[in-house]
Amino acid sequence: MTDVTHPSPEPTRTDRFPSAFTILFALVALVALASWFVPAGEYTRVASEALGKDVPVPGTYATVAATPQGLWDVLRAPIAGFYDPDSYAANAIDVSLFVLVIGGFLGVVNATGAIDAGIGAAMARMRGREKWMIPVLMALFALGGTTYGMAEETLAFYAILIPVMIAAGYDALTGVAVILLGAGIGVLGSTINPFATTIASNAAGIPFTDGIGLRLAILGLGWAICVWWVMRYAARVKADESRSLVASRAAENERHFLRSGSARVVPLTTNHRIVLLLFAVTFAVMIWGVASQGWWMAEMSMLFLAAALVIGVAGWVGEKPFVTAFVDGARDLLGVALIIGLARGIVVVMDAGHMTDTILHSAEGLVTGVSQVVYVNALFAIEAGLSFIVPSTSGLAVLSMPILAPASDFAGVDRSLAVTAYQSASGLVNLITPTSAVVVGALAIGRVPYDKWLRFVAPLLVILAVLIMGALSLGAML
Structure with a gap:
């Protein structure tokens, strides 16, 4: 798809941020280094027939022999990220x-x-009303996220939607944001998502419908905030293309996605x-x-x-x-596939170093003996931290809920709030975590540098975090 007849422009100083490959490999090395200092430990696990997986048993954490990861393990991690028989989740x-x-x-x-012709026809019909594509599409992706955890499936849509957004006068980042934030806010506000809400509720020992009202409120308000944020940015770019966060790549991206504008004719x-x-x-x-x-x-x-x-x-x-x-x-898309394997390599090193359960055990101790409001917000923060280590929503649910949900009983907090805190934290972090195949894959397809995405989404994450913490606090007080 790349037009090789037009060489890429010289990178500007803002484009000299390390590539996704460099960032992820550095994270693999840092996690391996941490394995020499973080105590190794494990929970006893028992088979859960309801979940179909082994789950940790609260109060059974014990230290185990350290398995520090060395240079060989760092080099092996990107390969094992594709397939490691000892770490299926990775x-x-x-x-x-x-x-x-x-x-x-x-x-x-x-x-x-057909794509070129279809984009041209769509732009002719939507001329003057292109901005309304944003809320409609984000609502559809949010519906997929809240009902069945739409995540990896969205990777199929980026190469289709981004040319539409560029042809409409926006930029590649707008197209990435519509999909990634649309589906992401749906997962964050999951209602019946079997990979988040249902698994977490089962692990917590409650019906998945418990707490659905609060989750619907987070979903609706979060969607409105995300739509406002994307439409605000898109309008700014359309009015002045130099204000695009990927302005230095605009000509290259148009050639790549539109093939010199042929979609218009x-x-x-x-x-x-x-x-x-x-x-x-x-x-x-x-x-x-x-x-x-x-x-x-x-x-x-x-x-x-x-x-x-x-x-x-x-x-x-x-x-x-x-x-x-x-x-x-x-x-x-070969580069995208390679990035995904490298991202999963971080989890391989974490598992091999027996650090994940140690971090969970430390979190278990932090939420003992605090007030209800403090507890539920501390739980949100802990789950957010764990989400960087375990980007899989179902994997995090199976890991954390059997331990942190029963702890809610001692704090006088309904277990449904623990589930909401877990899925909100996981959904929020998975909008930016470099260990997520969805995030690194989306940015690679959209040709959006990771630092540009962080700059775009960071203020929004703060707004969403305030919304979530306010909703959790209100739920704890009622």
Whole structure:
């Protein structure tokens, strides 16, 4: 997709921030260094038939022999991040393969010219009303997040939405924000999300409907705040493109995503309409499969491979052009797939160093004997810290809820508030954590430097944290 006839501009001083690869590898090294100083320990774990996983037993923490991680382990971590038989939660091979298949699928769709024609037609119809795409799309992504934990699935949408946003006069960061914040606020305010609310409630020993009113309030207010934040930024960029946080990459991004603006002039033919219909049906089938059939990465990868074949035939691409388009599309997202494996390597080092349970045990002691309001906010802070270590919402629920939810009884706090504190903290941190495949993958696809994303989202995180802590405090007082 990159136009090699136009060399990239010389990097400005603000673009000299280390790449995602450098940041993540440095984090792997820092975690390995910490393993020499952080005491190693483990909880006794028992099988939970309800959760289908082993869960830690409160009060059973004990120190174990230290396993400090050295240079060999640091070098092995990015490889083990893709597949480590000793740390299944850290495996990224399924997500990375999904990303490569998505790249191939998009390459085939782009080869038909339907995306360019569709963007041009959409912009002609939305001229003057482009800003209303933002709240509508963010509402749809939030719906996916709150109902079934839409996260990795969003990686399929970035390469589609970002060209639309650029063609509308915004920038790549706007497209990333619509998806990442839209789905993210849905996960943060999960209502029936089986990977967060349901698992955490089961681990806490309560019905998942307990506390749903407070979560709906956080979801609604959080969505409104995020929409306001993105629309405010998008309007500023459209009025003055130099105010874009990725202004130095604007020309390069337009060439990359729009291929020199061809999307504005390509006519929309009947054949294009058929391809776009098949394209939309593919995503609808994906959402149906994940939400009601229990599909995950293998099934979704199969779906997009099959859809690429069907679209290749419907678009009269031809056998050799089809293979070339698919391989080139996968190659465009190879860097994303590698970043995802590297991010998961951090978790591999944490597990191998037996540090995760030690940190959890320290958190368990911090929330003993405090008031209800202090307790629930301290719990929120602890879960936020743990989320950097365990970016998986389901993994964090299984790890922390069996210990921290019973502790709520001693503080006189309803266990549903502990669940809300957990999922809100996890959802908030997973908007920025570099250990999350969703965050690093989204930024890599959108060509948005990590420091630019932090600059954009940091004030918003403060606003959302105040909202969450206020809601938790109110819930504790009632």
